[in-house]
Amino acid sequence: xxxxVTGTVAFxxxxxxxxxxxxxxGGSATHFAAAASALTDVGLVAVVGNDFPDxxxxxLRKLGIDCTGVEVADGKTFFWAGRYEADWNTRxxxxxxxxxxxxxxxxxxxxxQNSDFVFLANAAPELQMKALGQFNNPKxxxxxxxxxxxxxxxDSLCELLTKIDGLVLNDEEARMLTGENxxxxxxxxxxxxxxxxxxxxKGEHGAFLIGEGLHFSLPAYPVEKVIDPTxxxxxxxxxxxxxxxxxxxxxxxxxxxxxxxxxxxxSFCVExxxxxxxxxxxxxxxxxxxxELYSFITI
Amino acid sequence: xxxxVTGTVAFxxxxxxxxxxxxxxGGSATHFAAAASALTDVGLVAVVGNDFPDxxxxxLRKLGIDCTGVEVADGKTFFWAGRYEADWNTRxxxxxxxxxxxxxxxxxxxxxQNSDFVFLANAAPELQMKALGQFNNPKxxxxxxxxxxxxxxxDSLCELLTKIDGLVLNDEEARMLTGENxxxxxxxxxxxxxxxxxxxxKGEHGAFLIGEGLHFSLPAYPVEKVIDPTxxxxxxxxxxxxxxxxxxxxxxxxxxxxxxxxxxxxSFCVExxxxxxxxxxxxxxxxxxxxELYSFITI
Numbered sequence: 001x002x003x004x005v006t007g008t009v010a011f012x013x014x015x016x017x018x019x020x021x022x023x024x025x026g027g028s029a030t031h032f033a034a035a036a037s038a039l040t041d042v043g044l045v046a047v048v049g050n051d052f053p054d055x056x057x058x059x060l061r062k063l064g065i066d067c068t069g070v071e072v073a074d075g076k077t078f079f080w081a082g083r084y085e086a087d088w089n090t091r092x093x094x095x096x097x098x099x100x101x102x103x104x105x106x107x108x109x110x111x112x113q114n115s116d117f118v119f120l121a122n123a124a125p126e127l128q129m130k131a132l133g134q135f136n137n138p139k140x141x142x143x144x145x146x147x148x149x150x151x152x153x154x155d156s157l158c159e160l161l162t163k164i165d166g167l168v169l170n171d172e173e174a175r176m177l178t179g180e181n182x183x184x185x186x187x188x189x190x191x192x193x194x195x196x197x198x199x200x201x202k203g204e205h206g207a208f209l210i211g212e213g214l215h216f217s218l219p220a221y222p223v224e225k226v227i228d229p230t231x232x233x234x235x236x237x238x239x240x241x242x243x244x245x246x247x248x249x250x251x252x253x254x255x256x257x258x259x260x261x262x263x264x265x266x267s268f269c270v271e272x273x274x275x276x277x278x279x280x281x282x283x284x285x286x287x288x289x290x291x292e293l294y295s296f297i298t299i
Numbered sequence: 300x301x302x303x304v305t306g307t308v309a310f311x312x313x314x315x316x317x318x319x320x321x322x323x324x325g326g327s328a329t330h331f332a333a334a335a336s337a338l339t340d341v342g343l344v345a346v347v348g349n350d351f352p353d354x355x356x357x358x359l360r361k362l363g364i365d366c367t368g369v370e371v372a373d374g375k376t377f378f379w380a381g382r383y384e385a386d387w388n389t390r391x392x393x394x395x396x397x398x399x400x401x402x403x404x405x406x407x408x409x410x411x412q413n414s415d416f417v418f419l420a421n422a423a424p425e426l427q428m429k430a431l432g433q434f435n436n437p438k439x440x441x442x443x444x445x446x447x448x449x450x451x452x453x454d455s456l457c458e459l460l461t462k463i464d465g466l467v468l469n470d471e472e473a474r475m476l477t478g479e480n481x482x483x484x485x486x487x488x489x490x491x492x493x494x495x496x497x498x499x500x501k502g503e504h505g506a507f508l509i510g511e512g513l514h515f516s517l518p519a520y521p522v523e524k525v526i527d528p529t530x531x532x533x534x535x536x537x538x539x540x541x542x543x544x545x546x547x548x549x550x551x552x553x554x555x556x557x558x559x560x561x562x563x564x565x566s567f568c569v570e571x572x573x574x575x576x577x578x579x580x581x582x583x584x585x586x587x588x589x590x591e592l593y594s595f596i597t598i
Contacts, residue, residue: 208518299556
């Protein structure tokens with residue numbers, strides 16, 4: 001398996017200014033894997049409850065996602081509910097029920113342990129480290145995090161940052177983690193905490209990647225009609241890592257290209273609820289959007 | 300003269316979270332001309348009061364700006380006062396005194412009338428049309444506007460839009476003018492109103508340019524330390540038009556490159572109060588920042 005993701009598989013109830021979906025398939029690892037699956041083989045380490053329907057698991061498998069690492073535990077699947085304002089930038093979390101995820105003890109299947117590319121989707125840093133410790137010398141480990149862990153688990157997060165290659169975070173998280181308002185300075189301060197790569201996501205305003213001798217900035221793909229932004233960040237990471245894993249290297253030019261793949265898969269994600277925008281996408285469609293985006297940024 | 304700008308020359312009192320300047324040289328045409336002057340010959344059509352010091356006029360002339368079109372009227376120079384919040388995105392206008400600008404009747408000197416490139420900086424659309432009518436068949440006319448005119452002079456603004464080649468506006472103005480929240484859709488609706496080019500500025504999030512068969516999106520230059528954002532939009536336009544005028548054509552590739560020049564001069568602008576960030580910049584420095592920005596966006 002070339003790429004593994006650990007994180008949540010969940011049910012999401014999402015309200016947008018235009019529509020609502022109840023208990024649709026969601027979760028950070030779900031979005032990541034769905035996005036990456038268009039570009040590479042991807043394996044999932046997650047836990048679901050015994051309320052999780054086989055049809056949902058089947059729809060992940062149909063995308064080519066290896067679900068060997070999906071544990072079914074006694075109890076209910078992680079549940080999240082949220083509502084978006086009309087500007088899409090303001091999101092209110094209405095409910096979070098950890099359920100079986102609360103006591104999740106990630107077990108990385110033997111068949112995953114030699115994977116070169118690992119993504120630790122948002123979870124408690126302790127849990128991310130537990131998963132990471134089960135891999136044999138991966139080539140590139142990237143993690144995501146959130147404001148909650150910066151707030152209540154800063155020490156563990158800082159420890160994690162010394163063990164990974166890259167951190168993906170949004171503007172608000174970068175400011176919170178570093179106390180620095182200027183995003184470039186904030187990203188540089190994150191580099192000082194350990195990782196050699198930082199991807200700073202700015203939602204509809206794009207993202208930038210910095211590292212030693214590397215600075216790449218990219219606007220978002222201009223989506224004509226946003227349906228649901230849930231999972232955009234994880235889909236970005238899925239396209240980014242999926243492309244790197246498919247090429248098998250992490251040189252600067254490949255990483256710059258990977259930023260476009262991430263942006264392309266994130267744009268598909270927001271065009272539907274749940275993983276609907278990603279589900280029907282194959283590599284050729286991702287390539288087409290890559291080319292379109294490339295034409296928008298090339299002089 | 301290759302490039303002419305009509306607009307305000309003003310005194311600005313600016314408060315930032317870190318500093319304050321009283322009655323420093325400002326105005327839309329001032330920032331535009333200062334930015335463009337690094338790249339091309341630029342002439343100014345504006346009015347100042349008899350309180351305007353010769354030293355300020357001299358500092359514009361020192362930049363190579365032709366001030367033949369600067370009229371000195373009896374009364375006080377346009378005055379604006381504003382305050383920025385710590386996020387730099389929120390600006391409070393504290394005072395606006397039109398003074399001599401209230402009855403400004405723009406007179407384009409004969410030596411300017413055959414210019415190929417004309418920028419109508421923000422002013423009442425009627426006034427912009429009055430200035431425009433005095434040019435002999437310019438190659439490219441670009442205008443700026445603001446929420447006030449969209450609100451109180453929409454008909455005149457719509458008339459202006461049928462007479463110009465390009466409109467520069469920010470996200471908020473685009474939404475207000477078109478009633479469209481999605482910025483790409485908004486920009487397309489502006490195209491339907493007449494201009495063949497729309498530049499949509501998103502402040503620290505960059506800008507995009509669209510037109511027939513043309514779509515170019517660019518992040519902002521990552522300024523390490525913002526001193527004063529006043530005039531950034533006009534400096535962007537100055538760099539954009541200054542480059543086009545210096546090259547003398549408006550083909551799509553030249554316009555894409557011009558977006559980088561605009562971004563470079565805007566980044567210099569925000570690094571100082573008034574035109575301090577622009578004043579010492581010559582073409583070689585703008586080229587250096589162009590190259591740096593180019594390296595940030597190239598895969």
